[in-house]
Amino acid sequence: MKNKFYITTPIYYVNDNPHIGHAYTTILADVLTRYHRNIGDDTFFLTGVDEHGQKVKQAAEKRGLSPLEHCNDLAPRFINLWKKLGIEYSDFIRTTEARHIKVVQSALQKAYDKGDIYLNEYEGWYSVSEERFITDTEKDSGQFRDIKKLKEKNWFFKMSKYQQKLIGHINANPQFIRPESRKNEILGFLRQPLTDLCISRPKDRMDWGIELPFDKDYVTYVWFDALLNYITGCGYGSDETKFRKWWPAEIHLLGKDILTTHCVYWTTMLFSLELPLPKSIFAHGWWLTGETKMSKSLGNIVNPLDMIDQYGVDALRYFLMREMVLGQDANFTLEAFIKRFNSDLANDFGNLLNRVSGLIGKYFNGIVPEPGNKTEAEIYIEETAGNLEGKIKGLILDMRINEAIEETLQLVRSVNKYMEHSAPWQVAKSDLVRAGTILYTASEALRLAALFLSAVMPQKTSVVLDVLGSLGSKTSWGGLKPKTVLKPHEALFPRLEVPK
Numbered sequence: 001m002k003n004k005f006y007i008t009t010p011i012y013y014v015n016d017n018p019h020i021g022h023a024y025t026t027i028l029a030d031v032l033t034r035y036h037r038n039i040g041d042d043t044f045f046l047t048g049v050d051e052h053g054q055k056v057k058q059a060a061e062k063r064g065l066s067p068l069e070h071c072n073d074l075a076p077r078f079i080n081l082w083k084k085l086g087i088e089y090s091d092f093i094r095t096t097e098a099r100h101i102k103v104v105q106s107a108l109q110k111a112y113d114k115g116d117i118y119l120n121e122y123e124g125w126y127s128v129s130e131e132r133f134i135t136d137t138e139k140d141s142g143q144f145r146d147i148k149k150l151k152e153k154n155w156f157f158k159m160s161k162y163q164q165k166l167i168g169h170i171n172a173n174p175q176f177i178r179p180e181s182r183k184n185e186i187l188g189f190l191r192q193p194l195t196d197l198c199i200s201r202p203k204d205r206m207d208w209g210i211e212l213p214f215d216k217d218y219v220t221y222v223w224f225d226a227l228l229n230y231i232t233g234c235g236y237g238s239d240e241t242k243f244r245k246w247w248p249a250e251i252h253l254l255g256k257d258i259l260t261t262h263c264v265y266w267t268t269m270l271f272s273l274e275l276p277l278p279k280s281i282f283a284h285g286w287w288l289t290g291e292t293k294m295s296k297s298l299g300n301i302v303n304p305l306d307m308i309d310q311y312g313v314d315a316l317r318y319f320l321m322r323e324m325v326l327g328q329d330a331n332f333t334l335e336a337f338i339k340r341f342n343s344d345l346a347n348d349f350g351n352l353l354n355r356v357s358g359l360i361g362k363y364f365n366g367i368v369p370e371p372g373n374k375t376e377a378e379i380y381i382e383e384t385a386g387n388l389e390g391k392i393k394g395l396i397l398d399m400r401i402n403e404a405i406e407e408t409l410q411l412v413r414s415v416n417k418y419m420e421h422s423a424p425w426q427v428a429k430s431d432l433v434r435a436g437t438i439l440y441t442a443s444e445a446l447r448l449a450a451l452f453l454s455a456v457m458p459q460k461t462s463v464v465l466d467v468l469g470s471l472g473s474k475t476s477w478g479g480l481k482p483k484t485v486l487k488p489h490e491a492l493f494p495r496l497e498v499p500k
């Protein structure tokens, strides 16, 4: 039986165009999905957009559009970007879809019927930008903008009821919140008594949301609505077989900005619905420009479309995956991008393809030679390449993507060194069998490196595999067939000029 792998990204607000931060999480989910598919897992990858709430309503108002007109214009921009980035999601969810509205209303009704939702008048500090009531401590932290005192009758979800159960779950499942530092952050947060969650907004103040099934004067708070997308998307309430197959998700991927909503709001909602919790919630760090988080409201964003047009999709995917240590923040600079491009992609990976195809062209009429007797050098390359698959698997399951990539690049570098030391262009003049052995070894190592990088750079690696006549997926040594006629190709990654 195949293992299943269900992965989600956050659903992004359609208050503006997607930027590198959104592209990052979505590419990461795509890379993990492709990787799991490559190792034979049955995969489901859900992404989408968050269309309700005040932020989106305000963005629509600014443009003089109705909220839905605005969403209908913005959602395709995300879809188009994902297409350009080679994202192969299984489903794209919009929270204004009927299938989702149905799930939100039935979840609310279920929680209401079991007494987990109650009406209360509440007076407290309200952050307009965050769109929620905040505690006195949060107010004093200085992290919230547009704060005002608000007194309002609202519906509340009994989050506090599930606090102990949640703490127990986190402690019993060490992999549940990752990385470890985030788990500790949430356990720290849960040391204070949990307050109940205000899950409604009165229509006369904010009407862009899903109507509460038990009170027509209110719409649902955007987070209570949005989080449920993870079960709508895999069939909850519409396709029981599908839902039973995929839920619970293996990973909810997200940025550390929305850790609490996922680890506390979502999990207690699932307890109330009597559904199992996701296997793990993984929060990555932020892409920064200088010292600050890249964000729409700060106006310091990098547009992924510009990067794709100028440098190509795979180079962008590679940089984002290689540069960020999962869990930590990383700085996005063009200098770092170009440096990485030139060293890893042009000098190491692209250069190896040029070398082997050039030399096989020159000395073997473009036909992959038969390998002869191996020396220690060939045995070393073969062993390094042979050990890589297991190593990479361990690193990917451990969410150390950058290290998995680096291991593969180290193989590529060691093959380039091997080529320099064994100089097949010299050897070919006197010993064609030996030259053939060297070129076969280098080409086969290149084929394996391309396979191991295929989840990160699907387009460029398929060029390499196609040149080598091998679109198959044999990950053990010897998949490259002698006598294969190499296909002509362009330079994979021509070196970039460093901008002045």
Ligand code: ME8
Pocket: 009, 010, 011, 012, 013, 014, 020, 021, 022, 024, 025, 050, 226, 227, 228, 229, 253, 254, 255, 256, 257, 258, 285, 286, 287, 288, 293, 294, 295
């Ligand atoms: O929070 N670096 O949507 P959102 C890395 N709708 N990742 C970043 C980033 C950055 N600088 N900026 C954004 C929402 N992201 C809600 C989610 S889910 C049920 C509802 C990524 O449009 C990262 O994944 O503000 C972050 O968590 C997400 O975009 C926030 O997107």
